[in-house]
Amino acid sequence: MSVGTFTPAPGAAPLWRMIRAQAALETRMLLRHGEQLLLTVVIPTLLLMLFSAVDIVDTGGGERVDFLAPGILALAVLSTAFTGQAISTGFERRYGVLKRLGVSPLPRWGLMAAKTCSVLVIELLQVLLLTAVALMLGWSPQGNPLAVALLLLLGTAAFSGLGLLLAGTVRAEATLAAANLIFILLLVGGGVIVPLEKFGALQDALQLLPIAALSDGLRDVLQHGAGVPWGGVAVLAAWAVAGLAAAARFFKWE
Amino acid sequence: MGSGGALEVSGLVKRYGSRTAVDGLDLSVPQGTVTAVLGPNGAGKTTTVETCEGYRRPDAGTVRVLGLDPVSQAALLRPRIGVMLQSGGVYPGARAEEMLRHMAALHAQPLDVDSLSEALGLDSCGRTPYRRLSGGQQQRLALAMAMVGRPELVFLDEPSAGLDPQGRRATWDLVRELRGDGVTVVLTTHHMDEAEELADDVVIIDGGRVVAQGSPERLCRGGAENSLRFTGRPGLDLASLLKALPDNTAAAELVPGGYRVTGTVDPQMLATVTSWCAQNGVMPDRISVERRTLEDVFLELTGKELRS
Numbered sequence: 165m166s167v168g169t170f171t172p173a174p175g176a177a178p179l180w181r182m183i184r185a186q187a188a189l190e191t192r193m194l195l196r197h198g199e200q201l202l203l204t205v206v207i208p209t210l211l212l213m214l215f216s217a218v219d220i221v222d223t224g225g226g227e228r229v230d231f232l233a234p235g236i237l238a239l240a241v242l243s244t245a246f247t248g249q250a251i252s253t254g255f256e257r258r259y260g261v262l263k264r265l266g267v268s269p270l271p272r273w274g275l276m277a278a279k280t281c282s283v284l285v286i287e288l289l290q291v292l293l294l295t296a297v298a299l300m301l302g303w304s305p306q307g308n309p310l311a312v313a314l315l316l317l318l319g320t321a322a323f324s325g326l327g328l329l330l331a332g333t334v335r336a337e338a339t340l341a342a343a344n345l346i347f348i349l350l351l352v353g354g355g356v357i358v359p360l361e362k363f364g365a366l367q368d369a370l371q372l373l374p375i376a377a378l379s380d381g382l383r384d385v386l387q388h389g390a391g392v393p394w395g396g397v398a399v400l401a402a403w404a405v406a407g408l409a410a411a412a413r414f415f416k417w418e
Numbered sequence: 419m420g421s422g423g424a425l426e427v428s429g430l431v432k433r434y435g436s437r438t439a440v441d442g443l444d445l446s447v448p449q450g451t452v453t454a455v456l457g458p459n460g461a462g463k464t465t466t467v468e469t470c471e472g473y474r475r476p477d478a479g480t481v482r483v484l485g486l487d488p489v490s491q492a493a494l495l496r497p498r499i500g501v502m503l504q505s506g507g508v509y510p511g512a513r514a515e516e517m518l519r520h521m522a523a524l525h526a527q528p529l530d531v532d533s534l535s536e537a538l539g540l541d542s543c544g545r546t547p548y549r550r551l552s553g554g555q556q557q558r559l560a561l562a563m564a565m566v567g568r569p570e571l572v573f574l575d576e577p578s579a580g581l582d583p584q585g586r587r588a589t590w591d592l593v594r595e596l597r598g599d600g601v602t603v604v605l606t607t608h609h610m611d612e613a614e615e616l617a618d619d620v621v622i623i624d625g626g627r628v629v630a631q632g633s634p635e636r637l638c639r640g641g642a643e644n645s646l647r648f649t650g651r652p653g654l655d656l657a658s659l660l661k662a663l664p665d666n667t668a669a670a671e672l673v674p675g676g677y678r679v680t681g682t683v684d685p686q687m688l689a690t691v692t693s694w695c696a697q698n699g700v701m702p703d704r705i706s707v708e709r710r711t712l713e714d715v716f717l718e719l720t721g722k723e724l725r726s
Contacts, residue, residue: 165537170599172570175526176497185523189516193509260506267471269497269524269567418473 176269186270186278191285194248203347204243204290209297212236215357216301224359226387233298233305234382235356240290241316242354242375245283245323247347253279253331254339262417272417276328283320291316306389312382314392318400319378325407326374332415350375355383374403424449424571424602425470429479432465432626439465441626442479447619449570452593452603454613456716457623458725463606464504466623467573470604471501484571497525500564500572504579507560508548514559515544518566525567538562538588553580561589565596572596574605578612590616610713620712624720638710644683646691648702649676659694663687683707 176182194200215221216229223231256262265275331339352358354375360367370376381396425447432440440462447453457463468474469481472488472495481488486495508517515535522528535541538558543551551559557580564572577593578586593616596603607613613620614634622630630637652674659679660669667681679691695702
């Protein structure tokens with residue numbers, strides 16, 4: 165290259181541009197990743213279609229899709245904010261991506277903001293897709309969309325905190341295994357497709373899980389037309405604060 | 419900024435639990451120079467460099483990089499340095515060009531990505547995901563990522579490890595161009611030829627301390643003497659040769675007919691040896707002068723036993 169090419173001209177790009185570039189890159193990585201799409205797109209869509217069409221689980225009175233759609237939306241948030249984010253961040257830590265970005269001009273909080281943006285973009289795509297599928301299956305949503313948005317955002321905060329806590333403290337392979345296992349356990353026991361009433365005495369404890377607070381909260385609004393479900397909001401807020409604080413405290417960058 | 423050096427480290431101590439990785443290390447790197455940090459595995463090279471990069475907080479001592487504290491002033495420092503990690507640092511699914519463009523986007527006035535890719539031979543694999551690049555391509559991408567932001571100071575951790583001879587040449591050329599344009603380069607390496615080829619200054623670290631520092635020429639000049647080798651008829655009487663040479667000279671027949679004279683190898687010594695050969699009717703075949711290499715110096719200072 166010609167003389168003077170490398171003459172120093174250092175400087176960070178404007179913060180908003182760095183975060184935008186980082187969020188765009190992270191979103192592309194997630195959309196390009198087959199296993200991630202299986203988790204975030206294929207599984208929720210298939211579960212919605214399967215359980216709406218076939219009477220496997222007794223979902224109480226009314227259209228099955230009216231019960232299932234809110235639960236599947238909660239599952240979508242779980243898959244992206246928790247499982248997907250934990251696995252991708254765990255491997256980014258393992259492959260030194262976080263380490264390398266740690267000496268780039270992008271501040272750490274900027275990286276986290278970009279990750280959040282990219283999670284929100286994926287969730288928006290999931291919500292659009294799942295809503296379209298549910299409407300085709302005869303879903304008739306009720307309630308205030310703003311209450312739905314509040315629940316989805318709080319759920320995202322809660323699951324992000326827990327996902328990052330997992331990714332930042334254990335090995336990537338262990339994160340992969342744990343994140344998938346937790347996904348399945350919460351899918352079954354978190355009121356997503358099986359009503360919590362089926363669990364009898366365990367029901368009260370299960371209701372404190374973030375996934376149950378989210379799926380039942382969404383169901384209160386979307387199926388029963390309730391206002392803001394403050395109980396669920398409180399549970400999610402508590403998980404969000406605890407999870408994000410623990411992640412901030414214990415996350416190891418290398 | 420502290421005496422104008424790009425890097426000023428004094429009394430650096432870094433412990434991991436009970437193990438002391440860096441034990442009172444002093445280091446000074448002038449701006450616009452290439453410094454090669456050498457040392458056996460576990461000597462404290464990477465810990466030292468990573469402390470300068472802001473990854474670790476010193477347990478004692480001070481570190482100033484471009485006049486800044488790499489931990490408390492990291493936000494000011496990071497845009498001004500470029501870092502090449504020993505491995506990784508890239509999303510496995512990211513394409514080479516995509517990642518390089520991304521690093522460029524984080525800087526205010528980055529290099530032109532296309533010409534940088536071309537200079538490092540990355541243009542042909544720009545669409546290839548990182549995990550499918552060859553080891554050499556991964557290395558060159560990491561190098562490109564370190565310089566794309568037009569930094570004042572770059573840290574290169576074993577920049578030519580795993581490269582083929584062409585890749586090594588391209589890397590060396592780029593390091594020379596960086597230096598020519600006024601960029602300070604600090605590199606770690608296990609290749610003595612790389613240090614001799616590129617470095618203004620060589621720093622040898624062992625046991626967490628600097629055991630030698632200086633230009634390759636200066637380091638090779640000091641210490642043990644150089645030697646002169648030649649072959650001739652077996653069984654020559656070396657005592658008569660030594661009489662004609664200064665006191666600090668030694669001579670030995672290493673194998674029958676293979677001779678080595680050790681001492682101050684200068685034109686006078688060469689003349690004495692060849693005239694002595696002429697007196698004895700010996701044709702000194704394959705006469706050669708052997709200088710101490712950086713590797714000799716390195717092994718003298720750090721010993722020959724294997725490290726962890």
